Amino acid sequence: MHAIRLYATGPAENLTYEEVPDPVPAEGQVRIDVRASGVHLMETMLRRGITVGPHAPPELPATPGAEVAGVVAALGPGVEAGWLGRRVVAQLDGNDGGYAEQAVTGVDSLHPLPDGLDDDLAVAAVTTGATAQGILRVAGITAGDTVLVMAAAGGLGSIFVQAARGAGAFVVAVAGGPAKVALVLGLGADVAVDNRDADWPAQVRGALGERAVSVVLDGVGGGPGRRALELLGPGGRFLLYGWATGEPTEISTKDLVERQLTATWAIGPNMVPAGGPRELAERALAAAADGTLVPLVTRFPLERAADAHTALEARATEGKVVLTV
Structure with missing residues (x-):
């Protein structure tokens, strides 16, 4: 078979496409003929040798990738025969390969x-979609909210726009470039602004008039996250789930006290009341299958994994990045 291999941390060009031995399933395992594999921004950081929270760079050489969809092609000892030939999606043991x-x-x-769910959409739903389901439960968005979504054309952001709109909220989307602004308007955002414009916060204020932002969903962090925080009205809720800029949004106790804000790290233990990882994944897969939420996908063939990493780092992708086989 062919796989992407990483022998040294560094630039995307270090990801090489080569032939390797077929993997053999051990007891309790299956081998999947992969049709689609998910790519995460975090994997671009690990590739460069950067530790991300509890995730350390892999031992080398390595084959990245934590989630796949495809067909069960071989069974290890102790696995029920009924799995053979079934279409499945999985988050892989060890989060690699x-x-x-x-x-x-x-x-x-x-x-x-689920019947009718394509492999690439399943990959987008099983982890990214599941995380979105958990964050949305923490957010508790209602029809009375005005929700500002950062990185609104990304894998999580695009789901947040659809879900907030579905809840009846007024949705403000912040995205990078005219094409992405048009995209998120098509997803249902009431207002969309280009974060490449330095005055985007003023544009949001002008579009909202007397209306105040009550919820911010922020996975960007840094200066952009801080500007989003400053758009929150009294009593607003700020939910963090990452910092694509490389640093988290700066929030002080003074912000919380003087403006009666609530700030929450929205993933990890805070998601537990929304359900465990398996329950959240099943909920996301069902929503993708019935069209309640449609994950956006940018596709690259497996052999162009380096190009996929480069595009993701340059923020030149929309929705979830998926490698197709």
């Missing part, structure tokens, strides 16, 4: 694919 034509994982990590 996904950028490949075949991957092995424990049977407990498998989700049967």
Whole structure:
């Protein structure tokens, strides 16, 4: 089979496409003929040798990739025969090995694919979609809210725009470039601004008039996240789930006290009341299958994984980045 291999941390060009031995499923595992593999921004950082929270760079050489969709092609000892030939999606054991034509994982990590759900959409839903489901439960968005979504054309942001609109909220989307602004308007945003314009916060204020932002969903951090925080009205809720800029949004106790704001790290233990990882994944897959939420996908063939990383780092993608086989 072919796989993407990383022998040294560094630039995207270090990801090489080569032939490797077929993996053999151990007891309790299956081998999947991969049709789609998900790519995360975090994987671009790990590739460069950067530790991200609890995630350390992989031991080298390595094949990146934490999630795949495809067909079960071989069974390890102890696995029920009924899994053979089934279409599945999974978050892989060890969170690696996904950028490949075949991957092995424990049977407990498998989700049967709902009928009619394409492999690439399943990959977008199983982790990114599940995380979105958990964050949305923490956010508790209602029809009375005015929701500002940062990175609104990204994998999580595009789901947040659709979900907030579905809840009846007024949605403000912040995205990078005219094409992405048009995209998020098409997803249902009431207002969309280009974060490449230095005066985008003033544009938001002008569009809202007397209306105040009551919820911010921020995975960008840094200066942009701070400017989003300053758009919150009294009693507003600020939910963080990452910092694509490389540093988290700066929030002080003074911000919280003087403006009666609430700030929450919206992933990890705070998601527990929304359901466990498996429950959230199943909820996201069902929503993708019935069209309640439609994940956006930017596709690259497996052999162009380096190009996928480069585009993701340059913020030149829309929605979830997926490698297709």
